[in-house]
Amino acid sequence: MARASDRKVASGFRKDPVLQQKSPKTPASGHDKLMIGQSSAGIWLAHAILILGVVIVAFPIYYTFVASTHSLQTILRPPLPLLPGPEFWTNYSQALTGGGTRIGGVGVVTLLVNTTVMALGIAIGKIVISILSAYAIVFFRFPFRMTFFWVIFITLMLPVEVRILPTYKVMVDLGLIDTYAGLIVPLIASATATLLFRQFFMTIPGELVEAARVDGAGPWRFFFDILLPLSRTNIAALFVILFIYGWTQYLWPLLVTNSNDMNTIVIALRKMISFADADTQWHLVMVTSILAIIPPIVVVVAMQRWFVKGLVESEK
Amino acid sequence: MTPRVVFPNRILPYLLLAPQLAITLVFFYLPAVQALYQSMLREDPFGLRSRFVWFANFRKVLADPAYLNALHVTVVFSVATAVVAMGVALLLAVMADKVVRSRGLYRTLLIWPYAVAPAIAGMLFLFMFNPSIGTLAVLLRKAGIAWDPLLNSTDAMVLVVTAAAWKQISYNFLFFVAGLQAIPKSLIEAAAIDGAREVKRFWTIVFPLLAPTTFFLLVINTTYAFFDTFGIIHAVTGGGPGKATETLVYKVYNDGFVNLILGESAAQSVILMIIVIALTAIQFRYVERKVHYG
Numbered sequence: 161m162a163r164a165s166d167r168k169v170a171s172g173f174r175k176d177p178v179l180q181q182k183s184p185k186t187p188a189s190g191h192d193k194l195m196i197g198q199s200s201a202g203i204w205l206a207h208a209i210l211i212l213g214v215v216i217v218a219f220p221i222y223y224t225f226v227a228s229t230h231s232l233q234t235i236l237r238p239p240l241p242l243l244p245g246p247e248f249w250t251n252y253s254q255a256l257t258g259g260g261t262r263i264g265g266v267g268v269v270t271l272l273v274n275t276t277v278m279a280l281g282i283a284i285g286k287i288v289i290s291i292l293s294a295y296a297i298v299f300f301r302f303p304f305r306m307t308f309f310w311v312i313f314i315t316l317m318l319p320v321e322v323r324i325l326p327t328y329k330v331m332v333d334l335g336l337i338d339t340y341a342g343l344i345v346p347l348i349a350s351a352t353a354t355l356l357f358r359q360f361f362m363t364i365p366g367e368l369v370e371a372a373r374v375d376g377a378g379p380w381r382f383f384f385d386i387l388l389p390l391s392r393t394n395i396a397a398l399f400v401i402l403f404i405y406g407w408t409q410y411l412w413p414l415l416v417t418n419s420n421d422m423n424t425i426v427i428a429l430r431k432m433i434s435f436a437d438a439d440t441q442w443h444l445v446m447v448t449s450i451l452a453i454i455p456p457i458v459v460v461v462a463m464q465r466w467f468v469k470g471l472v473e474s475e476k
Numbered sequence: 477m478t479p480r481v482v483f484p485n486r487i488l489p490y491l492l493l494a495p496q497l498a499i500t501l502v503f504f505y506l507p508a509v510q511a512l513y514q515s516m517l518r519e520d521p522f523g524l525r526s527r528f529v530w531f532a533n534f535r536k537v538l539a540d541p542a543y544l545n546a547l548h549v550t551v552v553f554s555v556a557t558a559v560v561a562m563g564v565a566l567l568l569a570v571m572a573d574k575v576v577r578s579r580g581l582y583r584t585l586l587i588w589p590y591a592v593a594p595a596i597a598g599m600l601f602l603f604m605f606n607p608s609i610g611t612l613a614v615l616l617r618k619a620g621i622a623w624d625p626l627l628n629s630t631d632a633m634v635l636v637v638t639a640a641a642w643k644q645i646s647y648n649f650l651f652f653v654a655g656l657q658a659i660p661k662s663l664i665e666a667a668a669i670d671g672a673r674e675v676k677r678f679w680t681i682v683f684p685l686l687a688p689t690t691f692f693l694l695v696i697n698t699t700y701a702f703f704d705t706f707g708i709i710h711a712v713t714g715g716g717p718g719k720a721t722e723t724l725v726y727k728v729y730n731d732g733f734v735n736l737i738l739g740e741s742a743a744q745s746v747i748l749m750i751i752v753i754a755l756t757a758i759q760f761r762y763v764e765r766k767v768h769y770g
Contacts, residue, residue, distance in 0.1 A: 198574065202674065206571040213568040214585045217645060220600045221592070223611070227603070239611040289496045296492035301482050308493055315504045317756050321703050321725045322749040325732040325741060326507035326514065334502075346503040349496055366481035379483045408593035410707030411729070426593045430711045433599060442609065449596060456591035461584060468587075468650060 221453065228252075228446035235442045247443065255447040268448055271425040275407060276455070278343045278424060282406035283399050285348035291391065294357035295383060299369065309358075316351040320411055328415050342416045343424075347409070353398055356473060360394050361387070397470030400463045407456045425452040508749070514742035526739075533743035542719065543727065543744070550723040553637060554701035560641035562693055565648030566686075570678065572649075573656040583653070590646040594639070595707030601639040602712050625713070629720030632713050636721055639712065640705045648693050655689030656682070695759045702751065724748060 227235055230245035255268050296302075297309050320327060327346065336342030364387070372382045413424045423431070429452060432445050460467050515533055519526040537543050572582055589597070604612045607624045616623045625635040659682060667677050683690075706725045709715060715722035715730065722730070728748060732741030 198668075198674075203575060206574040207577075209571045210568060210575065210582050213564070213571075214582065216564075217586055217589055217642070220597070220604065220642065221588075223604060224600055236609055238609050238614045289499070292492040293496040296489040299482055300485060300489035300492075302486065302489045305489070308497060311500060311505075312496060315500050317749065317753045318504045318508050319703055319752060321706065321728065322745045322752060323504070323507040323511050324729055324745065325738065326510035327503060328733075329510070330503060330507055345499065349499040349504060354496070369481040369483070373481075373483070379485060379488060382483070404591050408591075408595075408707075410593060410595045410710070414710070415733075426595050426707070429599060430595060433711075442603075446603075449600065452596055453592055456593075457588045460588055460591040464584065464587070471647065471650060472654060 224446050224449050224453070228443065228450050230443060232441065232443045235446075251443050251447050255444050255451070266420045266423065266428070268425070268451060270421055271423060271428045271448075272451060272455075274340075274343075274422060275424040275426070275452070277340055278409070278413070279403050279406035279456075281340065281344035282347050282409075283402035285344060286350040286353050286402050287395055287398055289348055290350050290353035291357050291388075291395075293354045294361055295387065297354075298358055298361040299379070299382075312349070312354050313351050315349055320415075324411075324415065331416055337416055338419050338422045343413060343422075347406070347412060350402075353402070356394065356398065357391070360391065364390065393466070393469070394473070396463065397466040397473060399470075400459055400467040401470040403459055404456050511742045511745045511749075514738060515746045516739075517742075518739045529739075533739045534747070537740050537743045537747070540740075542722075545719055546722050546724050546727045549633075549719070549721060550702065550725075553633065553640075553705075553721070553723060554698050556633075556637045557640045557644065557701040557705070558694060558697035560637060561644035561697055562648050562690070564641070565645045566652050566690075568645070569649050569652030569656055570682070572653055583650075586649050587646045589643050592643060593707060594643055594705055595711040597643045598636065598639040598708035598712040601635055601642070605635055627717055629717055632717055632721050636705070636708050636712055639708050640701060644697060644700060648697070651689055651693055652686070655686050659685045692759075695755060699752075699755050699759075702755075724751075 223240070226242065226244050227240060228251055229248040230240065231247050231250075234240065234245060257267070293308075293312060297305060331337055331342055331346070334342075336345070368386060369382065372386060377385065408426065409424065410426055413427050417423050417427065420428070420431075425448065429445065429448055432448065433440055516528055516530055517526040518529045518533065568582075568586065572579055575582075592600075602610075602625065604610045605616075605623070605625055607613050607617075607626065613623055623631055625631040663681055663685075664677055667681055672680065702723075703725055705723070706729065709721055709723055709726045710729070713721040715726050724744065725748065728741055728744045731737045731744065
């Protein structure tokens with residue numbers, strides 16, 4: 161009994177039931193149909209709890225947005241009104257064009273550019289080198305093939321946190337402090353992405369390779385004309401996860417950036433805030449927070465389907 | 477696995493692997509080996525010479541009350557974060573499993589904290605609960621609850637746990653929803669016909685069948701609380717007040733980078749490495765089982 165149900169759960173994971181929510185069986189916008197043993201009061205309670213959950217989850221972001229539209233004076237006299245204030249344009253244009261948010265002469269735009277470069281660089285870099293590695297491991301036979309596979313796999317057990325100082329020393333020795341390369345390259349090795357592509361490539365039938373070879377296609381031709389198009393969904397799914405991963409990095413940019421104009425927006429925010437003294441420009445901090453939060457949220461919500469797929473798959 | 481059709485090529489596979497291998501060797505293995513070596517060295521007070529001391533650094537670290545405190549803090553923090561994040565997510569997922577109308581909308585509205593950096597989540601919560609300008613802190617005070625996360629260690633812990641758990645709800649929610657959908661509805665309906673009430677149905681059927689998902693999430697949440705929450709601690713409390721929120725990862729950073737105690741920081745790194753290896757092993761053992769059953 162327990163075994164059978166385990167199998168159900170397991171195959172459920174494989175078939176990715178989250179994605180199937182939009183299947184005709186359970187329309188997203190249908191009417192609540194009562195199952196046996198369900199009461200309509202129960203359904204209303206469920207809706208009530210979900211709405212409460214959404215409010216709790218959304219409140220910090222909403223509150224930040226509200227704070228970003230009020231003047232500093234209003235923020236300093238809590239409680240804050242629950243509705244957005246009149247200072248939206250003033251605060252946002254002040255933040256974007258410089259003024260008070262500058263940290264050591266660096267504007268928000270520079271910070272956003274830095275963070276975008278880092279997040280895109282990490283996402284694309286990880287995908288490129290992982291897809292190449294997985295291609296080599298699955299579609300070629302050569303000495304030490306599995307050794308290399310394990311070398312990549314074991315990096316899962318060596319996150320930055322367990323090798324902070326020596327990694328920093330390597331960065332200094334290579335002159336990578338305060339460079340985009342330093343922010344990106346050391347983070348693009350990826351056991352997870354390599355495993356994911358390897359798993360996917362192994363499901364591609366050998367006949368496809370054979371057919372390609374009969375038709376005279378070499379390994380590069382096969383890679384670009386057949387393998388890449390087949391991997392599109394996996395690449396999109398992974399991209400969302402990795403973009404978020406890159407955007408939300410903290411420890412790494414903290415280590416490898418000293419100069420303010422190389423900071424990511426998350427690190428810069430940390431430097432803007434001081435809870436001890438009173439001169440923190442809270443209204444501009446809130447604008448910067450919103451600007452730091454919006455891009456990854458847009459990516460997650462706009463690419464929701466791939467995001468959910470990527471999450472479920474990359475944890476296998 | 478049956479022998480695959482492959483490309484006959486001798487050099488190309490090495491070239492394909494080269495970028496990934498170069499990065500792992502330079503930025504992962506070299507530093508990790510150095511951390512191992514460093515963990516057995518002790519420097520003199522001027523940092524001029526160091527001698528090989530075998531496991532003396534480990535003995536010193538493990539006997540250090542500050543380290544044991546950090547270990548205690550980490551365990552409390554991780555357990556609390558995992559329990560809160562998973563509990564709330566499970567409740568919401570069970571409710572979302574019941575309703576059909578606007579289920580997609582609920583999901584969209586619940587997933588986006590995943591995109592917020594942990595450090596920013598922490599700063600937003602501190603902004604809301606800051607004793608001088610935080611609206612929620614003012615409301616708490618009006619309700620008669622004395623609250624100061626900047627001075628009181630329990631309050632500080634509550635604050636970082638709340639921020640860390642808030643961010644993780646989305647992730648757990650998605651996995652619980654997936655797990656719930658895999659449970660055959662006929663089982664639950666059969667129990668309902670036999671007269672089992674909703675609460676009983678949950679605890680005797682749904683919850684046990686969710687066990688694999690729950691266990692998987694427990695490992696993931698523990699890993700998250702151990703390692704990915706450095707930003708929250710660093711940005712919000714800085715390990716304080718006192719050392720009330722100093723986690724293991726924060727202490728490695730602080731000892732190595734701020735206090736420059738190299739040998740002991742390296743020894744702490746190695747201990748963390750062992751913890752990661754254990755967590756990864758547990759995770760993959762479990763995944764192994766899942767694949768096997770599938």
